[in-house]
Amino acid sequence: MDTQESGDLLLPRSRQANERLHAMIPGGAHTYAKGDDQYPDDLAPVISHGRGAHVWDVDGNRYVEYGSGLRSVSLGHAHPRVVEAVRRELDRGSNFVRPSVVEVEAAERFLATVPTAEMVKFAKNGSDVTTAAVRLARAVTGRARVAICGDHPFYSVDDWFIGTTPMSAGVPAATTDLTVAFPYGDLAATEEVLTRYQDEVACLILEPATHTEPPPGYLAGLRDLADRHGCVLVFDEMITGFRWSEAGAQGLYGVVPDLSTFGKALGNGCAVSALAGRRDLMEWGGLRHSGDRVFLLSTTHGAETHSLAAAMAVQTTYAEEGVTARLHALGERLAAGVRDAAAGMGVADHVVVRGRASNLVFATLDEHRRPSQPYRTLFLRRLLAGGVLAPSFVVSDALSDADIDHTVDVVAQACAVYRKALDAGDPTPWMGGRPVKPVFRRSV
Template sequence: MPTHHPLGDRAAARLRRLVPAGAHAYSKAADQWPATAPPLLARGQGAWVWDMDGHRYTDWFAGLTCCPLGHAHPSVTAAVTSALERGTAFQLPAHAELAAAETFLEVVAHGDDMVKFAKNGSDTVDGALKLARYATGRTKVAKCAEHPFFSTGDWFIGTTAARGGTHPEPASRTLDFPYNDLGEVKRLFDAHGEDLAAVILEPVRFTPPDPVFFQALRHLCDRHGTVLIYDETVSGLKWRLGGAGPLTGVRPDLTCWGKGIGGGLPLSALTGGRDLMELGDHLRPRAGRPPLFLLSTTHGADAASLAAMVATVTEMAATDAIARAHTTGAELRGLVDTVLSEAGIAESVRLAGYDCFLNIEAAEPGLRALFLQEAVRAGALVRGIFYPTTAHTAEHLEQTEVAVRRAAQACGRALAGGTGADLLPAPAQRPL
């Protein structure tokens, strides 16, 4: 596939003059992708996307995992079109909010009593932490160190290399702990348990959850009165329709949802039990305390996004979409493993994770960057994560096998004699 993008390059240059970094999400910026990636995308259909120069790619990240049914799914498109015709923004709560809340709590957030919708994951994560601080009267929070992104809020960004412009005080009250490390979590509670409002983590990413760790974490949170929060912004609608939380064997107090729940439209959600969620009712503050201003978003409940969510989760439930996606993922894992083995690089490059969410790992960053660069050059649009969906067909797998074979061969040459290192256009960078 040609890697020359004259139309895309010109348009991307214009965009960078108008939008900082040329992207509205840092994970979409040019420094987060191989140089062979198309500068801009023009359209998508199912698991295909096209760039501005007409090149077609298999999309293995589904719009940052926002499209679990693929791009422009007919059911989602029809639901959004119908919502647009009825009006999308009202000055009072709309019936669409009732239908969406009932559907989401019944189909996705099993066992939770209440939901608050917003527009992105940072909204709901920050809201969950605010709710935890209000409920406990405490200020410190602990986050899982291995999980890459929780929020644009100062409490999180202030702990990263990109902390410019943040206030240092919130970050000073943010603590870290390692995933599945029971000893470190016990030490965390020993040192800070009396002032720990919340513990937040993704229930699972690529490493399987340790049931002993999570049972102990649940016990420690209960004993210290700390709120346990699962961030399912990424993991939701992948492992199972009700999220990945059940894999841990324990229930959180609050759950944050995002990305895929809107079927490609912007939507996030915070769910939990009535005892906590009702504290977010500003009309009923706790005695002697000011009301909690939990989440207030003008567009948090726009009818188009809510309709897209209802259509997405209803379609997924009716068609057993997640089980089918797991099957596709198993086929993908099999063909990638075979190609890596045949190229003699299986010890240096491998797939990690679950069939529903796979990650390319390599012995060193440059080798991983080379693999991704050549896979994209051959038409498999992957930044490191393969997210199979029901939109991926045998044709997508065939194209991906060709792309992975090209990438594996390039890595094999680099490992054998160093040839291939010159293919790297720039040092590999860690995504923000």
Template sequence: MNLTDFNTSRLLQAKAHALIPGGSHTYAKGDDQFPEEAPGFIRRGAGCHVWDVDGNEFIEYGMGLRSVTLGHAYKPVLDAAMREMVMGQNFNRPSPIEVECAEALLSMVPGGEMVKFAKDGSTVTTAALTLARAYTGRDMVALCSDHPFFSYNDWFIGTTAVSSGIPEAIKALTATFRYNDIASLEDVFAAHPGRIACVILEAARVEEPKDGFLHKVQALCRRNGALFILDEMITGFRWANGGAQEVYGITPDLSAFGKAMANGFSLSALVGRREIMELGGLTSSRPRVFLLSTTHGAETHAMAAAIATMEVYRSEDVISHLHRAGERLRQGIEQAITAHGVAGKFSIAGPPCNLLYSTLDAEGRPSQDFRTLFLQETIRKGLLAPSFIVSYSHSDEDIDRSIEAVDAALAVYRRALDDGIEHYLRGRPVKPVYRKFN
């Protein structure tokens, strides 16, 4: 199977770029993130399979930027959302399903005492910072520079190459440290005594916490009067039912969930200690925090989808499937890497539930050109795989077909290393999202 017919996508892409900056509403979905010979638009999905506007079928990995962990059009979730939707999605007063959804989430997250819902991860991570600043009376935030994305808001984007439009005064309020490097965080506190309101990081990504790193970060926060915040957008509903904080046995002051929580429906959540969260409530005697007042944050059908998703996690062993399927995929890919002699040039890393890959050139340097080639060749073989992050819908058959596609792609990768990539890559290479100029 070689998929190369993307004519309808090409026509639609021209229209999209005339109407939408970048042709997409999410940078990670943009045309600059995929080869020229790639599907431009996905029409529908079922399980882990998607079909583009030209009718080409792909096994998908990453699944909606990790938001669809059960599978596309997963029936129990769709049924729950539709039952709620026909009764109305939004009212002038709260719906009882808001209480039900809050109870369901807090029962899964260890140490969570209160929750407030919104629509996207950036909103709730930024709300966590607002609470931390109000609670501590401080203005600065420390974030982990090894974790690629926390928010589209100024406090994070100001630390990237795409910082145009963000005032220097805002940039100065964010400091950075390195993962598994407690000394780098100690340096941040030392450089800004009495100013760090909070520390935010993912519990883990590719690298596991070493030597009690997370607990050391929490202890350092407590000694310095800062709040400890975990971004569980990715780790939540993937590492364990209760998120990475359950796996690593740590309770943050605040944590942010989203993505897979409602299996692709738009819902995010800020979870935290009562005394902090109540600053945005009606009972605190301290100055009031305007916390997450969003018109669509409590849409009833999204909450129904979240409740149904959480019920699947409780009744079925979703997490074990993610780890088992990911491990089967990892082993097959590593065998293909060895078979084609590309060890050290192509690698796969991360826990089985969250596999990422790296592409290097013949000199061992990180290469966007070789990433593009790998994407190009896997697309030709029926994979849409910007990562190798599995879902509950990835079957053994899907995994085995994917390994065959990767094997074929790595055969081309090997030849490109030997002969020169210019003989195999068609079109321009992909580009990093964080870049100063196009």
């Protein structure tokens, strides 16, 4: 049964599977952003499989999926070129006691794709490489403090960042005190932080762009600040890599960081991430320098051949098929359709699409135009009932025009309900239960 053809969405098998998940896995998922608290009551589908831009849940419902794999699946699920590359390496063995020639090929391919970097080291997830970047910056500078852009939501599961969030339980205050924040887009405020902690800040780390474009001259200004204050500039390109351009935001805006981190779309769902940067910095974690050794990255599974093969297949597909341009075109079509649908139902000021076309998110605002979890719940519930699984509107290359047309139709239906709730001044009757919750919160 397709949800497109049904009325109210019923997920009895997903509900049972969610109960089993909670019985064995803290939080019921291995990523907090995938938790069932992020979805309306009893409407958290458990996925059976996916192909292209569609996924199927264990109840047999099909959805058009956005934000695939938390932005990691940019080519679509089970992409043929990626699957074939992975299968070929699996038949040859995936992990050995010495480096594989695939590691050479993958490093060469990555550095050709991101020519602003001179060396690269692979790992499995984003936290591995952002934390390695922080450790390296501390070693090189001899400084302890880390300056994070406080306007960006996530950098790592490690203490240096998690201690700054509402979920700081278990992180010593002494660790958290070493992390300071600066605001995005404000060079004067950033310089004030660097001056206040003169000669104490090891690095500035930020996503070079998110739902807003960097102000003119901002990234170049950060580059200058880092140079003048003797700290390392780190670009977290987990999201911008392979969405802004194949070489990330640094490739688009022309500002070269000292270190940068990539992941997510790099493997099209396969576990692979990368720390890249200047040779003189990266070699601190190697064997060809004269100083003290730095424990940069050492992971048993960081160079599994099938994941590196997936990364190479992704990069080849992007280069040969113009994927970045298509992601932008698909996003522009979707954003225009959603905005028109919201305007047509009189909720253009309340259902708001934001972000670069290749990385769209949406805001759900109440009658006072404030962010609202209850209204988000209502909106998600109507999307799911129409066969659209969309915690965001981040597109994948596998979407068709028909998928986007269907999504816009469902959004229009959701906006009609949204209008009723606004007129009533209360979304509760349309929520179907408790509101969805933010990921980072102090209490359950």
